[in-house]
Amino acid sequence: MKYFTIKENIMESRDVNTLTFEDDIKIKPGQFIMAWAPRINYIPLSFSSVSQIKSITVKIYGEASAYLAGLKPGEKLFYDGIYGNGYDAVPGKKLLIGAGSGIASLIPLIDENTTGIISGKTKTDILFRSKFKKEKLHIVTDDGSMGKKGFVATAMDELDIESFDMIYVCGPEIMMFSVLNYLKGMKVNCQFSLERSMKCGIGLCDSCSINGFQVCRDGPVFSIEKLKSMDEFGRTKLTSSGKRVSV
Ligand code: FES
Known part of the structure; x- marks a missing residue:
């Protein structure tokens, strides 16, 4: 080890x-x-x-x-x-969408051309805002205690989403599912980092499976095309004891 x-x-x-x-x-x-x-x-x-x-x-x-x-x-x-496979680095305009501590894995992707959306329940959930250029950062909180009151879609409504060369998303599945639905029908490149219960990390136990994919081995980062094919995404997941529950 x-x-x-x-x-x-x-x-x-x-x-x-x-x-x-x-x-x-x-x-x-x-x-x-x-x-x-x-x-x-x-x-x-x-x-x-x-x-x-x-x-x-x-x-x-x-x-x-x-x-x-x-x-x-x-x-x-x-x-x-x-x-795991990580995010694909793409030149051009990037949009990072993160909620809560999910923003953390997106921070290494920040460069000059990066716009950020950070969302959280309340202001104490808004992390790493100093890593972004002020004018390129959009903050939304459920209770309005920092940034705009609302959800990720509130900030997305203010942006020309199809102008971004790549969108990266990480956070609670319910938020990522809402982003997936928002982007349906748009011409965008987008990658999502998924979270599932993991025991081995190397493709042996299947605790992290989602529609035949293993998040540890095939992910954790998946393209929007793959995600669209997963009907378990945003709906059900396995617990560490193997029981299927709602997300
Ligand atoms: S964590 Fe064991 S197969 Fe993915």
């Missing part, structure tokens, strides 16, 4: 921390590791920076993520990977 030695632990919000470390390993934005919380579990985590100083942003939602988010400078983050 490999490890990163934590350089810094940055508290982004009450339940999101970013761990930085220095490593020259090559990583494509959107790829992930299976991070090990000893005696608890493995969980998938993606990168919020892939330069020499790399980072992983952890949202606390259970025991394993709480352990990993609490790692201190000098401590080791043990992992398997690097796994």
Whole structure:
């Protein structure tokens, strides 16, 4: 098993921390590791920076993520990977759409030509806004406590969506499903990063399956064309015990 030695632990919000470390390993934005919380579990985590100083942003939602988010400078983050196919880098105008901590895996894609939409329930869910040029950032919150009151579609309505060369989306599935529906019928290139329960990360357990695809091996990034063919997307998913439930 490999490890990163934590350089810094940055508290982004009450339940999101970013761990930085220095490593020259090559990583494509959107790829992930299976991070090990000893005696608890493995969980998938993606990168919020892939330069020499790399980072992983952890949202606390259970025991394993709480352990990993609490790692201190000098401590080791043990992992398997690097796994998954990552986002395709495309020249030209990009639109990044992220909600909550989902914006983290999109941050390495930002360049001069990038417009961002960040959405969240409330202002404390709006992360990484300083990474975008102010005039190219659109913030929406459910309660209107930051940016415009509304949802991702509220911000999309203000943009010429078909003028973007690539749209990248990451966040809760319900948000991504609404973006998929919004884009239906438009001529756009778009990639979505999916989240599913993952146990092995290497295509063995099938816990991450969606319509015959394995999110760990075939994804986590999928094109809009593939997503349109998945009728489970936005509707059902498997829990870690293998039970199918509504998204
Ligand atoms: S996590 Fe085991 S097959 Fe994908």
